[in-house]
Amino acid sequence: GVTADGDIGIVSVFELETAMAFYHFTAIKTDINVIEVGLGGRLDATNIITPLISVITPISLDHVAVLGDTIGKIAGEKAGIIKPGVPVVASPQVPDAIAVIRATAESNKSELTESHSAVAIISSTDHGFDGIELELGVGDRSLQTRLHLLGTHQVDNTRTAVAVLQQLSNGGVPIDFGAIGEGISAVKWPARNQLVSRHPNPVFVDGAHNGASAHALRKTIEQLFPERRGVVLILGTVRGHDPSAVARELASLKPRIIVTESRHPKSLTGIELAEALSECKITTTSRTTSTQLALEQAHVLAGDGDVILATGSLFVAAEIIEIEHGIEPELYPDIKTPPHNLLSSTVRQN
Known part of the structure; x- marks a missing residue:
């Protein structure tokens, strides 16, 4: 086994999978790899590499028990991926975060590109559920594309991606500028601000799991459903995140x-989630033991003009998509499937 020598401690699943991935990328001789940090950055298993470029997306309070309880502390962990002399691209950040990123980049003599300065929005046309037409300014050139991902925050993500590609091109990686627009227009991201079905009530899912992502989700719902009568919220989270932060936003x-629970082994149970929200004076209408039961209950509660929203984790969002689209779930022997015939008899109407 991997711990047989007794000199490296216990190897986590993520560490083992990271090693397997790096080995696979080497074996098949990939041209370029996008490596996403698992947690934080400074001490993450992925941080053994020296990349062509480091990218830091918006920093918010999350995993506070591990990364720290302030934006500055978390930014310090995230900025730990910055390597000496390696360029950095940063998305728009709150002041405490960008201050840490700038200081870390300077101390490592790493060129810092802030995406909102490097990639301008020349024009944008919002087409609702059909996406946003964009004209972006990159240096002395303009890039026209259509972004099908929903939510204004995805425009910021797009600008970050374009800034990264521009920096890679500057560093000698051959990138066709025209292909960038084509690539953006082809992007699909299941379970991220996804309209799963329209009738009898719209079912909308997202993987928001912290306050910042829930804030972006709320703005998206307000933008896309201005005439909504009400919202029925299916909420399920995994351990390590603050469900009350999502509910408050x-x-x-x-x-x-x-409240509900997904099949994921780290999912909070419906009872635990209801109790966590109750401690924060957040009232729940019902408690279920599976996403199937939660969706059935949501359809019962939803009236004309109501939107059904499922969020709290990608696992909950994915299971709702499976149910609505009739997709056979991917099950494994060691994952316990919640019984689909149990529903809390306590239902409190708001």
């Missing part, structure tokens, strides 16, 4: 909340 939608 969505509170202005005045949702009726159905």
